[in-house]
Amino acid sequence: MNQLLDQKKPGGPTPFTAKQGQYLAFIWAYSQINGRAPAEADFQRYFKVTPPSVHQMLKTLEKIGLIQKQPGVARSIQLLVPPQDLPILGIEQPVIISETSH
Numbered sequence: 474m475n476q477l478l479d480q481k482k483p484g485g486p487t488p489f490t491a492k493q494g495q496y497l498a499f500i501w502a503y504s505q506i507n508g509r510a511p512a513e514a515d516f517q518r519y520f521k522v523t524p525p526s527v528h529q530m531l532k533t534l535e536k537i538g539l540i541q542k543q544p545g546v547a548r549s550i551q552l553l554v555p556p557q558d559l560p561i562l563g564i565e566q567p568v569i570i571s572e573t574s575h
Contacts, residue, residue: 493530493534494560495520496530497552497559498560498561498562499511499520500540509548510549510550510551511548511550512548531550540552
């Protein structure tokens, strides 16, 4: 069957990239801590990216149906992904190569 359609079934996995997942996890965590959605400047500070990068990512997340925003309303981001489907925020697994002595 069509894998993309299968992934969009209710209760199935939500398709998003690792980077998109980090933005979604940030929205959830920020909202839980601060009681409101983050502003674009909050994303810029956290991810250390430029304003256009943040704006484009939020447009993409909205376009593919992972968030919803009200035009012209600050901090109006609504997460449309269940929290249990989100990755852990900011956890990156470094590749550790151990040297063994011969």
